[in-house]
Amino acid sequence: MPLEDLPDWLPTWCVNQLGDGPVGVLFEVRSISAVFGLRLAGGRDVVVKAREDDGRATSCVAAQARLAQRGFPCAQPLTPAVGVGALAVHAEEYRPGGELLQGDSPEIAVRYAEVFARLMGELVHVTVAPPLPNPRWVRWDHTDSGVWPAIGFLDERDQSVVPAYVVEVAERTRARMLAADLPCVLGHADFEAQNLRWHDSQVWAVHDWDSLAWQPEAALVGAASAVFPKTGPATLPPIESSAAFLAAYQDLRGRRFTAEEQEIAWAASLWPAAHDLRWEALHADPPVSSDAVRAQAPERLRRANA
Template structure:
């Protein structure tokens, strides 16, 4: 049964018909068809891992057509990174039209396993890896624009939530304190200090693989954005330990772990942030916590997962931040 997203991308079709469209896409762009689908995930895109008829493995991602320009920038950056041996998949085809959407094909990186960033050594590795990514992308700043951080784009207090299950309008009652803290943080971010960098705003253990104390694979490159360096680091600090993969779940970081990640990043860059940059990182951390709390509140009010608690997770962390202010 096709999901709502896949119906929008491929039409009212079944799994076999979707596979046929993907097989035709691979034959047109790679000259080889699909032998086997190895995994299938749906988030903001329809994603399938495939083994091709020549035995090679690849990942096909199908997005809504409005992402085409962003995907072109992302693939330019990926090619640059892959050429410098950074652990990122190499683009193979696209972005190109398929059905009602736009698709890309990239190589599949499988080495390594998910780490536990609650362990200080893994946390430090993630901070070092993020800094290396920023350094590798530095030559592209000003010539390639992956767009602003979606969470902070525009003038509205909240963006359209990343998942259709979240309804910020219907669940506004009781969330006024979250909205107030978010508004204060956004006001601080309007004049955020720091040099502009290209960075991965969803730099979490779920999107990374580690082997022998090295990052061996990074996924979800659609999360590349152009933003001030301290804002990138503060935003990443709010969730870098998290995995919502049912097979390998990890909790969000504690406030102390978030602060330690920012300090690890400063050491990796070889220079501390100045006072204005630290304020930008702090504001980004508060705003991303508030967004997570708003999502958590929505789930609790709408009883998405039954009688969910509002006394843990992002809400608990945001309350603690408010008490410290």
């Protein structure tokens, strides 16, 4: 990406917040956030992230900074979240390198559970305002009418293309989770393989701290047990792999989930898949995880008592 194609506000922002303007672009990624890898005039490489300011960014960046200070493997923020028009923007250190850890076997699930348990243990020591609203793909706890959270660009599409079984899965899992009365904690709600990098057997970096959520621990762990293999399109690991993730997490945290928490974890394991299948249907994308959800939903719902 040429320098001249950067957003107009970005060079001045870098000078004001980091003391140097950009002289090179290392990379650019656009999804929910716009992420720019930049080389500054003084020689530093940094990452600048800009996303719609929905009130979450301040807490997410503050929590990430606290984790980095405690030695958790994540990029150290260099600025707080700063408002730029309708955007929330922050800069963080550039933490390149590492490899994807791919696979959805029980053995791979345990390795991811080890990182998630460490992450959740560290977040116990972090106090920030709850980063609400929660990310849309885990926002089963919304107060909007209907089963899905109100998201304009999705709601304006033809909802009849969403398969009936996907809606049923969402309704049953959401009803089970809403029936629980469990305390909320801070946790990572996008714990996908594509957001982690590894050096050999050690995790090198956990990314995407914009995706922190404020939900019951069991729901956060259950969602993570289902999305850990994801490197692109929607996916759902084998049930035995989610079970291995949940068991390893509890062993490492030194606390067994109650019967209700076990059910909430299994219910939460289906919500991201239902959200993804709805997304795929509304965008006419190939339904990659459709067969897995159809095959696994009855057993996951049974374990959720949903």
